[in-house]
Each structure stands twice: as structure tokens, then as C-alpha cells.
Amino acid sequence: MTTNVRELAMIASLTQRFSRSPRQLNELQHSDAELLRLGDDHTLALTTDTIAEEIASGLYADPWLAGWMLVMANFSDIAAVGAEPLGILIAETFPTAMDPPAIARVQEGIHDACSACGSWVLGGDTNTGDRLQLTGTAVGAVSGTPALTRIGIRPGDSIYCTGQLGAGNAFAAALLSGASRSPSYLPTARLREGRALRGLASACMDTSDGLLATLDQLARLNGVGFELPQTWNAILGDETLAVAEAMGLPPWLFLAGPHGEFELVFALSPSVTPPHRAPILVAGRECRYIGTATERDRIVIPGVGSFGPDHRAVIRNMDPPDGGTVQAYIAELLGIAASAQDSTAS
Amino acid sequence: MTTNVRELAMIASLTQRFSRSPRQLNELQHSDAELLRLGDDHTLALTTDTIAEEIASGLYADPWLAGWMLVMANFSDIAAVGAEPLGILIAETFPTAMDPPAIARVQEGIHDACSACGSWVLGGDTNTGDRLQLTGTAVGAVSGTPALTRIGIRPGDSIYCTGQLGAGNAFAAALLSGASRSPSYLPTARLREGRALRGLASACMDTSDGLLATLDQLARLNGVGFELPQTWNAILGDETLAVAEAMGLPPWLFLAGPHGEFELVFALSPSVTPPHRAPILVAGRECRYIGTATERDRIVIPGVGSFGPDHRAVIRNMDPPDGGTVQAYIAELLGIAASAQDSTAS
Numbered sequence: 001m002t003t004n005v006r007e008l009a010m011i012a013s014l015t016q017r018f019s020r021s022p023r024q025l026n027e028l029q030h031s032d033a034e035l036l037r038l039g040d041d042h043t044l045a046l047t048t049d050t051i052a053e054e055i056a057s058g059l060y061a062d063p064w065l066a067g068w069m070l071v072m073a074n075f076s077d078i079a080a081v082g083a084e085p086l087g088i089l090i091a092e093t094f095p096t097a098m099d100p101p102a103i104a105r106v107q108e109g110i111h112d113a114c115s116a117c118g119s120w121v122l123g124g125d126t127n128t129g130d131r132l133q134l135t136g137t138a139v140g141a142v143s144g145t146p147a148l149t150r151i152g153i154r155p156g157d158s159i160y161c162t163g164q165l166g167a168g169n170a171f172a173a174a175l176l177s178g179a180s181r182s183p184s185y186l187p188t189a190r191l192r193e194g195r196a197l198r199g200l201a202s203a204c205m206d207t208s209d210g211l212l213a214t215l216d217q218l219a220r221l222n223g224v225g226f227e228l229p230q231t232w233n234a235i236l237g238d239e240t241l242a243v244a245e246a247m248g249l250p251p252w253l254f255l256a257g258p259h260g261e262f263e264l265v266f267a268l269s270p271s272v273t274p275p276h277r278a279p280i281l282v283a284g285r286e287c288r289y290i291g292t293a294t295e296r297d298r299i300v301i302p303g304v305g306s307f308g309p310d311h312r313a314v315i316r317n318m319d320p321p322d323g324g325t326v327q328a329y330i331a332e333l334l335g336i337a338a339s340a341q342d343s344t345a346s
Numbered sequence: 347m348t349t350n351v352r353e354l355a356m357i358a359s360l361t362q363r364f365s366r367s368p369r370q371l372n373e374l375q376h377s378d379a380e381l382l383r384l385g386d387d388h389t390l391a392l393t394t395d396t397i398a399e400e401i402a403s404g405l406y407a408d409p410w411l412a413g414w415m416l417v418m419a420n421f422s423d424i425a426a427v428g429a430e431p432l433g434i435l436i437a438e439t440f441p442t443a444m445d446p447p448a449i450a451r452v453q454e455g456i457h458d459a460c461s462a463c464g465s466w467v468l469g470g471d472t473n474t475g476d477r478l479q480l481t482g483t484a485v486g487a488v489s490g491t492p493a494l495t496r497i498g499i500r501p502g503d504s505i506y507c508t509g510q511l512g513a514g515n516a517f518a519a520a521l522l523s524g525a526s527r528s529p530s531y532l533p534t535a536r537l538r539e540g541r542a543l544r545g546l547a548s549a550c551m552d553t554s555d556g557l558l559a560t561l562d563q564l565a566r567l568n569g570v571g572f573e574l575p576q577t578w579n580a581i582l583g584d585e586t587l588a589v590a591e592a593m594g595l596p597p598w599l600f601l602a603g604p605h606g607e608f609e610l611v612f613a614l615s616p617s618v619t620p621p622h623r624a625p626i627l628v629a630g631r632e633c634r635y636i637g638t639a640t641e642r643d644r645i646v647i648p649g650v651g652s653f654g655p656d657h658r659a660v661i662r663n664m665d666p667p668d669g670g671t672v673q674a675y676i677a678e679l680l681g682i683a684a685s686a687q688d689s690t691a692s
Contacts, residue, residue, distance in 0.1 A: 010472065011472070013446075014438075014449070014453055014470070014472065015453075015467070015470075017453060017454065017457045018453075018456075018457060018460070018466070018467045019466065020466065021432070021433050021465075021466035021468060023432065023433075024433075024466070024468060033469075034435070034468045034469035036432060036433070036468065036485075038384070038388060038432075038487060039385065039388060042384060042385060042388060044390075044432075044485070046435055046468055046469060046483075046485060047435070047469065048435040048436070048437045048469065048470060048471050048481070048483055049437070049471050050437045050439065050471050050473045050481070052439055052473040052474075052475050053473060053474065053475075056475070086367070086369065086382060086384075086390075087367050087369075087370075087382070089380070089392055089393070089394040089483055090394070091394045091395070091396045091437075091481045091483075092360075093396065093398055093479065100359075103360070107360055107361075107363060107364075108363065110364075111363045111364055114364070119367075120364070120365065120366065120367035120370070121361070121364045122367060122370060122380045122382065122392055123379075123380035123392060123393065123394065124357075124360070124361075124394060125394050125395050125396050125481075126356065126357070126360065127396045127398045127399060128398075128399065129398050129399075129402070129477070129479065130476055130477065131475070131476065133439065133475065133479065135394070135396070135437045135471075135481040137392075137394055137435055137437075137483035139382075139390070139392060139485075141384060
């Protein structure tokens with residue numbers, strides 16, 4: 001029996017009656033941002049993303065961080081298609097009881113993130129409601145070389161990443177469980193890197209939902225699997241490894257959780273992969289090899305397990321942890337890994 | 347002492363640290379949609395609008411209507427700048443307890459509204475939360491003749507409108523008070539009309555917040571006032587007049603309330619105004635004269651009063667009615683009108 005990824009099934013259901021604009025270049029799920037042909041040499045990149053659950057769960061209790069993440073989550077999708085960011089529109093719902101200094105902190109986070117991205121708030125809308133909720137819609141432009149999409153990975157391609165992974169889950173696990181000091185967490189949309197990857201990478205996607213969800217989605221879309229190197233541990237940063245140690249958890253969990261770090265994962269065909277899969281510089285940033293695309297539809301993490309589509313669907317379907325259920329979530333993840341370990345042999 | 351319009355003061359406060367994109371053609375508040383120069387002959391029109399309070403108050407209790415209004419409210423801003431609608435992105439927050447048929451009805455409303463506008467859903471995002479909340483971001487394109495803005499009205503210009511007014515407030519008053527059968531309410535973004543008005547109208551704005559708020563905003567931005575004709579009653583539709591009669595209310599209240607009908611209000615300079623301010627056809631729709639721009643900064647409704655900036659600010663600052671306070675809201679409005687009547691003489 002095949003397990004559906006709940007999010008994908010829901011999106012398919014929500015959009016089943018919608019028809020597609022003749023200008024739209026991407027199919028559903030095929031790129032991080034929607035791609036719209038505007039003129040002979042203009043493609044628009046559009047994406048919308050809401051910060052709601054992360055605020056409700058207490059993960060973004062700092063209003064500045066909520067504002068920052070709103071902008072970065074949206075521009076990260078613009079980065080993943082290699083577009084130039086034209087700006088962002090912001091729809092904000094403020095609780096009536098929210099004090100003005102806290103509202104000002106949200107705006108500062110938005111401002112600081114836009115400045116860091118060299119971009120602008122173009123407009124917005126404000127509402128009142130029970131909880132703070134922020135929705136952004138980012139706009140980008142592509143001309144010349146076509147936009148990056150999630151499609152185009154072939155077995156044998158090398159998979160690279162713009163930075164270290166696991167920090168998003170380490171931040172969430174430490175903060176929500178209270179079991180460890182919360183490490184730093186300040187994702188920055190990899191806009192320059194994304195633009196530099198156009199014409200070079202065969203596919204690209206950001207790790208907004210964590211590495212395992214990203215690789216799972218790329219595996220489903222491209223009909224491939226992935227094998228991480230024996231040294232996959234090096235993908236994780238020192239702070240993440242410290243949280244793993246403090247919490248007594250195996251490090252791979254921080255690649256499997258749903259709270260990502262907004263790096264770009266991209267594929268390089270053998271013809272452009274450096275010898276010995278050495279690190280490469282993309283817009284001045286060192287990007288490292290993190291795995292290889294395979295024919296077999298499994299994600300293999302050496303020493304951990306071989307995750308088939310069903311294992312990954314179960315992981316993606318787990319309710320993300322909030323204050324009360326971090327331990328239960330971790331126990332579920334470990335249970336799936338035990339089953340994936342068994343199936344390595346088969 | 348000058349009374350601030352609370353919404354304008356809040357937007358000024360929220361945006362005070364933000365700088366403006368060098369591509370952005372409009373200043374804050376100067377157009378219904380944000381205008382962004384993309385290439386030599388491409389201007390993007392962008393707007394974002396959330397449907398939250400209308401759902402929370404029970405005004406859009408019908409999920410289909412909530413979906414329809416989400417699309418129409420956004421495309422109405424695209425219409426008011428005269429842009430071609432390229433599509434809409436939709437961020438939806440569904441309560442976990444919401445049943446699938448109700449969710450499907452929201453999507454049908456979205457689909458039907460997009461079909462009615464000849465446009466498309468381009469992408470979206472879904473979240474879970476305590477209440478249904480919908481945010482749309484519409485994208486349009488303008489080439490050739492510049493986009494319409496709210497700026498350019500001079501004393502002596504004639505003000506026209508694409509349809510009858512008051513239906514939004516009649517719908518809200520009847521539904522929320524239970525005092526009258528609820529009239530039909532199905533706003534349609536005036537996209538063809540907006541495009542036809544480019545190069546003809548000296549300014550344009552939609553009546554999403556009701557006629558009085560629209561005229562007040564245009565008065566503030568252009569340094570003018572407006573005088574409605576003796577026959578202003580004809581602006582209101584039969585259903586609205588029937589609600590007024592059933593509820594025992596003076597009809598002008600339905601021009602003053604905050605729940606609009608999404609028609610376009612536009613200004614014609616004397617050189618393009620038809621003789622005797624006769625109705626004109628815009629994209630096949632009959633548009634009627636509804637007033638004249640004046641030097642004096644007052645909005646005069648014959649037989650009702652002369653509303654100065656402070657009167658209008660107080661009206662715009664009134665909390666919109668929900669189930670419990672329709673009568674209180676109406677009493678407040680009538681109080682302001684009594685004071686505006688006194689000041690007609692002064």
C-alpha cells in the first residue's frame with residue numbers, strides 16, 4: 001500500500017478545479033516559485049508564504065524573528081528559481097491586544113530582512129484577529145537564462161548545498177523542549193547563489209521544510225533516489241551537533257524534522273561536477289557535496305537506514321512538534337528509522 | 347483640532363522605516379494597487395488583501411462567498427489601476443475542524459470568481475489556525491497608456507461611477523441586524539471598465555470601503571472636496587432602498603458605512619465630460635454622474651449635511667458593526683450627520 005504525503009494530497013484536492021494560466025511556465029509543485037511569462041524576455045517569479053503555526057507554537061515568540069522569517073521564507077523561494085527579488089507585499093493580522101512596541105519589532109524584522117536581501121516592501125494590508133499572523137507574497141524577475149526548477153535531476157547527478165543543515169530543527173528542538181540552550185537561527189535567503197546557479201544547476205529547491213522533505217520531494221518529482229555520503233555528518237553545523245549531544249539524540253534527526261534552514265539544495269550533472277566532488281564556490285559561497293542521485297527510489301543515509309517513499313511519507317505526515325509533543329515526535333521519527341534500517345537489507 | 351483617520355495613521359506608522367523601491371511608480375496611498383516598473387513598456391500592478399474580519403463577524407458565513415470576495419476584492423484593486431489581471435496567489439488558513447465540503451465551497455468561490463474575471467489562481471499556501479482566513483495577492487500588467495491612480499482630480503471635474511452604490515452596506519446591515527431580508531450581494535471587479543478608463547479618467551479608486559470613505563480618501567489626496575447632486579438618491583439601487591425602508595433608516599447611511607460594493611469611482615475633466623453630465627458607456631457599462639469636485643474641502647450631500655475632514659475621520663474611525671452593535675453603529679453615524687448638518691450653515 002502506498003502512503004500519500006498529506007500536504008501533497010491536500011494541495012491536489014484544493015487545486016483540482018483550478019485551470020492553469022497559459023502564461024504559467026511551471027506545473028504544480030515543479031518549482032519553488034510560480035513562473036509566469038510576461039514578455040519576450042521577462043519571466044515573473046511569484047510565491048506566497050504565511051507564518052502562522054510557528055508563531056502559535058511559540059517557535060517565533062520574538063516578534064522581530066517572525067518579521068524576519070516572513071521575508072526570508074518568501075525570498076528563499078525567489079532564490080530557488082534564480083530570480084532577482086523585486087519586492088514583497090505583506091498582509092498582517094495583529095491581535096487587538098498586541099502592544100505597539102511588539103508591532104514595531106515585527107516591522108523591524110521585516111525591514112532588516114528586506115535590507116539584508118537588498119529588496120523592498122512594496123505594499124500591504126492590515127487586519128485584526130485573535131493571533132499574530134503574517135502572509136508575504138514575494139515577486140521576482142528572471143531574464144536571459146531560464147529560471148531554475150525542481151525538475152531535471154538524473155541518476156548520477158551530484159547534489160550540493162549552499163550551507164550547513166539542521167539548524168532549523170536544532171533551534172526548534174532546543175526551544176520547544178527546553179532541553180538545551182537554543183542555538184542561533186537566522187536564515188538568509190540565498191538570492192545571489194540562486195541567480196548564479198541559473199544555467200549551471202540541473203534543479204534547485206530550498207530546504208524550508210528540512211533536508212529529508214526536500215530530497216523526498218525532488219525524488220518524487222524526478223523519479224530518482226538519493227544516497228548521502230558516508231561523511232554526511234559533516235553537513236550538520238557545530239551548534240546543531242551540540243544540541244544533538246545535549247539532548248542525547250542521533251544527529252540525522254535534525255535532517256528529518258520539518259523546520260528547515262532555507263539553504264538551497266541543487267543538482268549538478270556529471271559534466272559540471274568538480275573532480276572528487278570537491279566543494280564549489282557559488283557567488284562566493286562555498287557549497288558542499290551532500291549526496292548523489294540514484295536510480296533506486298530510496299534515500300539512503302549510511303549508518304541510519306534506507307528510506308523508501310512510504311517511510312518518507314509517514315515522516316512528512318507527522319504533526320510537527322509544539323511545546324508539549326517534541327519527545328513524542330522524536331520517538332515517532334526513531335520508530336520510522338528502525339523500520340527503514342530493517343529494510344536496508346531487503 | 348484635527349482628527350486623524352486611524353487606518354492611515356496606522357499604515358504610516360507601520361511603514362515609517364521602510365524605504366521605497368526605485369522601481370515603484372506610486373507613493374503610499376496614491377493608487378489602489380502598487381505600480382512597479384519592470385521594463386521599458388511593462389508596469390506590474392500588485393495588491394494584497396485579506397478576508398478575516400468579514401468571516402469572523404459572520405458577514406461572509408457562506409464559504410463560497412468568502413472565496414468569491416477574496417478574489418474580487420483583490421482584482422478590484424487591479425481594475426482600479428486599469429491593469430490586465432495576470433492571476434492571483436492565495437494563502438489560506440483553515441481551522442482543523444473545518445469539514446471538507448466547506449473547504450471545497452471556498453475553493454469553488456475562488457474558482458468561480460477567477461472564471462468571472464477571466465483569470466487564474468497561480469499558486470498558494472495553506473495553513474491551519476483557529477479561524478478561516480484568506481489572503482490573496484493579485485498581479486496585473488499595464489503597457490502603453492500609464493496606469494490609473496488616485497491622483498489628478500481638479501475642482502470642476504465630474505465624478506462618475508461604474509454602478510449603483512450602497513449594496514455592500516445594505517447587505518451587511520440586513521444580515522448582521524436580522525432586521526430585514528438580506529439583499530443580493532455579488533460584487534464583480536470592474537476589470538474591463540478599468541482598462542477602458544486608462545487615458546480617459548483623471549483618477550480612479552474602487553469603493554471597497556464604501557462611497558464616503560472613497561471620496562474622503564480622494565479629497566485628502568487631491569486637496570479637493572465633493573458635492574453630490576440633488577438627485578444623489580438615484581445612486582442607490584432598489585434593493586438598498588428597500589432595506590433602508592424596511593429598517594427605517596435614511597438612505598445616505600448606506601453610502602457612509604464601511605462595507606463597499608467594489609464599483610469604480612472615477613473623475614472626468616471638463617474636456618471629456620459629456621454635455622449635461624449625461625451617463626457614459628465604459629466598456630459597454632453605463633456609468634453615471636455622482637458628483638463634482640470642489641475647491642472647498644467638504645463632502646456635501648444635499649439634504650443630509652456638509653462633512654468636513656474631521657466628520658469624515660470620525661466616521662472612518664468608527665468600529666464596523668458586527669452582530670451585536672449594528673444599532674449602536676447606526677446611532678453613531680446619525681450623530682455625526684446631525685453635527686455635519688449644523689455646520690452646513692457655518
